Amino acid sequence: MNIIKTELLDVYILEPKVLGDSRGWFMESWSKKTMEEVGLNYEFVQDNHSFSAQKGTLRGLHYQKGDAAQAKLVRCAKGAVLDVAVDMREGSPTYKKWIAVELTKENGRQLLIPRGFLHGFLTLTDDVEFLYKADNYYDLNADRNIIWNEKELNINWGIDNPIVSDRDAKAPHLSDSDIYFKY
Numbered sequence: 001m002n003i004i005k006t007e008l009l010d011v012y013i014l015e016p017k018v019l020g021d022s023r024g025w026f027m028e029s030w031s032k033k034t035m036e037e038v039g040l041n042y043e044f045v046q047d048n049h050s051f052s053a054q055k056g057t058l059r060g061l062h063y064q065k066g067d068a069a070q071a072k073l074v075r076c077a078k079g080a081v082l083d084v085a086v087d088m089r090e091g092s093p094t095y096k097k098w099i100a101v102e103l104t105k106e107n108g109r110q111l112l113i114p115r116g117f118l119h120g121f122l123t124l125t126d127d128v129e130f131l132y133k134a135d136n137y138y139d140l141n142a143d144r145n146i147i148w149n150e151k152e153l154n155i156n157w158g159i160d161n162p163i164v165s166d167r168d169a170k171a172p173h174l175s176d177s178d179i180y181f182k183y
């Protein structure tokens with residue numbers, strides 16, 4: 001596993017080693033032990049899988065508040081996405097900074113996002129299958145969103161009119177939200 005630091009503190013790109021043979025290939029997409037050897041300790045408890053039919057679909061920006069916060073390990077198993085993480089941990093040296101990373105089936109890249117971040121992704125192709133692990137269970141009552149084009153964050157999504165869910169279309173601005181994470 002190639003573990004690459006990003007501009008955001010505690011966010012890593014993971015590149016699994018792909019072992020090819022005449023049948024195809026094999027990779028370890030997650031190994032708790034390998035990650036612990038470099039000091040990254042995560043206990044994932046839920047695996048998620050979503051499908052987005054159309055290019056230009058944006059899911060985000062999402063978080064679960066308080067004790068329900070989730071760290072995520074995300075990847076794209078079919079198609080391509082622009083994946084965005086925003087550091088919302090007050091006191092963090094990278095507070096309110098964001099990164100956008102292309103995750104595709106071909107590059108096999110995964111993004112490791114700790115608790116205290118906003119997360120969202122934009123599909124760059126049709127028929128996107130997105131897989132991710134979370135270290136805390138889904139909690140409907142704690143599930144929150146922030147408007148994807150929040151001015152204060154100034155995220156360069158490269159699109160003006162993405163396809164979004166009704167809920168994400170009506171998401172609050174940061175200033176109207178109850179988001180609070182501490183570094």
Ligand SMILES: Cc1cn([C@H]2C[C@H](O)[C@@H](COP(=O)(O)OP(=O)(O)O[C@H]3O[C@@H](C)C(=O)[C@@H](O)[C@H]3O)O2)c(=O)[nH]c1=O
Pocket residue numbers: 048050059060062063119120121138165
């Ligand atoms: C996220 C989630 C949703 N659901 C349900 C709620 C709803 O009926 C349906 C679709 O939910 P959503 O519209 O929230 O799905 P989606 O917009 O794909 O939400 C996801 O977006 C990405 C960006 C993330 O970071 C994830 O953590 C999650 O928030 O699935 C669960 O049952 N369990 C879950 O863990």
